[in-house]
Amino acid sequence: MTQVARPAPRRLDAFELPSEPGNERLALARVAETVQGLGLSDSRLEKLKTAVAEATMNAIEHGNGNRAEIPVEVEVTQNGDEIIVAISDQGGEVSSTPKPAEEPDLLKKLDGGQSPRGWGLFLIRNMVDAMDITINGQRHTIWLTMRTGGAAHGEHV
Amino acid sequence: MASMCEAMTRVLPGAAVIELSGEVDGSAADVLTNAYQTAVGTHADLGTVVLDFAGVDYINSTGIALIVSVLARARAERRKVVACGLSPHYREIFDITRLSDFIELFPDLDHAVSQLTGPAA
Numbered sequence: 001m002t003q004v005a006r007p008a009p010r011r012l013d014a015f016e017l018p019s020e021p022g023n024e025r026l027a028l029a030r031v032a033e034t035v036q037g038l039g040l041s042d043s044r045l046e047k048l049k050t051a052v053a054e055a056t057m058n059a060i061e062h063g064n065g066n067r068a069e070i071p072v073e074v075e076v077t078q079n080g081d082e083i084i085v086a087i088s089d090q091g092g093e094v095s096s097t098p099k100p101a102e103e104p105d106l107l108k109k110l111d112g113g114q115s116p117r118g119w120g121l122f123l124i125r126n127m128v129d130a131m132d133i134t135i136n137g138q139r140h141t142i143w144l145t146m147r148t149g150g151a152a153h154g155e156h157v
Numbered sequence: 158m159a160s161m162c163e164a165m166t167r168v169l170p171g172a173a174v175i176e177l178s179g180e181v182d183g184s185a186a187d188v189l190t191n192a193y194q195t196a197v198g199t200h201a202d203l204g205t206v207v208l209d210f211a212g213v214d215y216i217n218s219t220g221i222a223l224i225v226s227v228l229a230r231a232r233a234e235r236r237k238v239v240a241c242g243l244s245p246h247y248r249e250i251f252d253i254t255r256l257s258d259f260i261e262l263f264p265d266l267d268h269a270v271s272q273l274t275g276p277a278a
Contacts, residue, residue, distance in 0.1 A: 022184075025215070046246035054218055106255040109225050110232060116225040119218035119254060126253050 009079040016071035017056070019064035019089070024056035027074055027087070034076045035083050039148035048085070048146045051127040054120045055087045055142045063089025063140055082129075085144040092138035160184040162213075164192035172205040172273050173197060174266065178212030183219030193227055197236070205273055206231055209266050211242030221254060228259055237261075241269040 013034040017023045028049040040048065056072055064070040073088040104122050108114040125131055130145040162185035165176045173196035181189070197203050208224070210216075216224075231238045241263040243251065251257040263269035 024217070025180075043246065043249075046244075050217075050246070050250070057217065057219075104254070106225065106259065110229045110259070112229070116222040116229070117219065119221045123218055123221075123250065123253070 007080065009077045009084075012076045012078055014073070014075040016073050017060075018068040019060040019066055019070050019072055020068045021057075021060060021066060023060060023072070024053040027056040027072070028053040031074065031076055031085055038078065038083060039081075040083065040146065044146060047127040048083070048144070051124045051131075051144050051146075052085055052087070054124050054127075055085075055144060058120055059087050059089035059091070059140075059142070063091030081148050083146045083148065085146075086141050087144070088139055088141040090138045091140040092135060160188050162188045164188050166192050166196045168196065168200055168203070169270060170274060171203065172207055172270070173200065173203050174207040174209055174270075176209040176212065176266075180215040181210075181213055181220035181223065182215065182217045183223070185220060186223055189223050189227060193230065197234070203236065205237045205239060207266070207269050207273070208238065208240045208260075209242050209269075210240060210247065211265065213242070213247075216247055216250070221250070221256070224256065224260075228256070232259075239263060239269055239273070241266050 013030070015030060017026055031052045032045060032049050035045065035048065056074070059072045060066060064072060070090050075086045077084045077086075102114070104118050105114055109116050124142075124144070128144045129147050130143075132143040134141045134143070161180040162182070163178045167174050167176075175192045175196055177189075193206065196206060206227075208227070228238050238259070239261045240251070242265055243262060248257070248262060251260065251262060263272065
């Protein structure tokens with residue numbers, strides 16, 4: 001059987017942002033520009049932008065505690081038909097992606113049984129094809145994977 | 158952080174329209190709360206609040222939380238909330254979060270208003 005060599009992952013971009021509220025907009029704009037022309041449909045690009053914004057917001061707020069001097073690091077790579085965005089902070093064991101005690105439940109939120117907040121991680125999971133988290137010492141990274149031409153949760157193509 | 162969200166309010170027969178523009182995120186809390194208060198404050202009998210998102214280019218999770226808060230208040234006051242002008246992406250987010258189970262969605266303000274006020278006499 002002949003094996004076809006898979007191309008090595010290719011780094012498309014890497015940048016840092018000060019941990020200041022609102023800078024997630026800079027991250028999503030730059031990632032969108034980086035992945036332009038790689039085959040993501042408009043709707044899947046919008047999903048990736050939302051996931052990047054939410055993950056960056058978590059990194060700024062929860063991971064780095066809004067301390068501007070601690071940067072959020074963003075790296076974009078392409079591995080075959082996968083676009084992978086890695087967003088790192090220095091939150092370590094203090095997860096930058098707070099895990100709510102339970103899944104967001106709109107009815108409970110409307111009735112006061114849950115905080116109106118707590119949608120970030122839920123949105124991320126529903127926007128991308130895969131989401132992984134790694135912790136290495138203080139370095140906390142969320143990995144967002146989006147396949148070009150694929151379909152995220154519940155999406156019709 | 159200064160809000161990048163603006164809101165204009167106008168009252169129609171039986172409904173108040175809050176036209177939003179810019180970014181609906183956590184910094185929009187005062188804008189949205191004040192707009193709702195302006196919309197219903199002098200019209201206690203208003204049955205419906207229309208959120209028009211046609212001028213909105215960004216909604217994040219904290220913005221979703223604000224919309225949940227507005228919806229919760231409206232429900233407590235026995236008012237209906239409808240929305241219009243959402244892009245396909247944000248319509249999908251309204252579906253995923255189940256907001257669309259509680260907020261009827263219209264493509265644009267004309268559709269929302271014609272549905273709410275009925276055919277012209």
